[in-house]
Amino acid sequence: MDADGEAKLFDDGDSFDSSWSLIARNKMINAQLRKRGIHDRRVLEALANVPRELFIPADLAGRAYEDCPLPIGYGQTISQPYVVALMLQLLESGPEDRVLDVGSGSGYQSALLGRMVKSVYGIERIIALAASAREALAKLRIENVTIRTGDGSLGWPAEAPFDYIICGAGAPEVPQSWIDQLIDGGRIVMPVGQAASQVLIVAEKHGSEMVRHEICAVRFVKLLGEQGWAT
Ligand code: SAH
Numbered sequence: 001m002d003a004d005g006e007a008k009l010f011d012d013g014d015s016f017d018s019s020w021s022l023i024a025r026n027k028m029i030n031a032q033l034r035k036r037g038i039h040d041r042r043v044l045e046a047l048a049n050v051p052r053e054l055f056i057p058a059d060l061a062g063r064a065y066e067d068c069p070l071p072i073g074y075g076q077t078i079s080q081p082y083v084v085a086l087m088l089q090l091l092e093s094g095p096e097d098r099v100l101d102v103g104s105g106s107g108y109q110s111a112l113l114g115r116m117v118k119s120v121y122g123i124e125r126i127i128a129l130a131a132s133a134r135e136a137l138a139k140l141r142i143e144n145v146t147i148r149t150g151d152g153s154l155g156w157p158a159e160a161p162f163d164y165i166i167c168g169a170g171a172p173e174v175p176q177s178w179i180d181q182l183i184d185g186g187r188i189v190m191p192v193g194q195a196a197s198q199v200l201i202v203a204e205k206h207g208s209e210m211v212r213h214e215i216c217a218v219r220f221v222k223l224l225g226e227q228g229w230a231t
Pocket of ligand 1: 078105221
């Protein structure tokens with residue numbers, strides 16, 4: 001890192017990157033992330049190098065780096081960049097880890113994780129969102145992220161155990177299947193609470209116990225499914 005701490009966050013050239021996007025991302029990283037306490041270099045690098053506009057509807061591309069969630073269709077949203085960065089920072093994942101991303105939606109968070117860990121398993125219940133997520137990931141040549149459709153409240157038993165589980169949808173409680181599919185010492189970052197408002201939690205598995213930390217109040221869409229909210 002050089003004196004201003006900003007150099008070399010960005011990779012060299014990517015055919016899908018345009019200069020407006022690079023400039024907007026750089027601004028987002030400084031104004032929305034660093035200033036609010038996102039300091040994990042791997043998280044900042046991931047956000048610096050994944051073009052968010054590829055994961056939102058084309059007519060919203062110009063708003064890709066605004067400090068807010070955006071609609072991605074089907075009543076779902078892509079989270080505010082700061083919230084995504086905060087969740088990734090709380091995960092504390094490493095380059096050799098396998099991560100389950102439940103409610104992969106647009107695929108943006110999965111793409112960021114793809115740049116940070118060994119392999120990412122994304123589950124999305126809406127078929128069309130899973131398809132467009134795969135398309136965006138292919139454009140970016142991110143090959144260590146697998147997206148499948150299904151009820152992610154039940155986890156992904158065939159690929160378990162996971163080092164980390166992250167979820168961008170709120171549930172009444174941490175699904176038991178996720179606890180069962182997590183390694184000892186692994187952690188889950190997710191919103192838990194009521195349908196209209198939740199608390200972002202970090203839950204760490206220690207043998208048969210889950211040690212839970214509450215981070216902040218948040219508002220996410222519902223995790224719908226067998227171990228989430230009723231459909
Ligand atoms: N991290 C995502 C956020 C998407 S919003 C992104 O970067 O775009 C949360 C997503 O969870 C929605 O797409 C919704 O369809 C999905 N979802 C809700 N319940 C689910 C379930 N039981 N299994 C899988 N996906 C679910």
